[in-house]
Amino acid sequence: MPGVTIEQLREIVSDVFDDEDVEISEETTAHDVEGWDSLNHIRFMVTVEQRFNVRFTSREVESLQNVGDLLRAINSKSQT
Structure with missing residues (x-):
């Protein structure tokens, strides 16, 4: 199963922060x-x-420093 992508996180950031043009x-x-x-x-x-x-x-959550850390954490948890 493919992992979560930066684009999937961008869509969430866009929704939560109400910014269709946000780039991460x-x-x-x-x-x-x-x-x-x-x-x-x-x-x-x-x-x-x-x-x-x-x-x-x-x-x-407190240990996450940036979006890359979050992406790796999600993918790590998704594989267990």
Whole structure:
């Protein structure tokens, strides 16, 4: 089964932050996306968990530094 792609995460960022033109890369952080505050971070993570049927602990979420870390974490959890 193919892993989650950066484009799939971009679609979620676009939906959660209501920005159809948002561009993200593996290096993108919360500081790079307009409106990415603590509330929207929770909305984003809940959406990711629901969309890809994964669950993250608070510690795992806190360890994520950028979109690339999240992508690798999702794909790692999806394979178990």
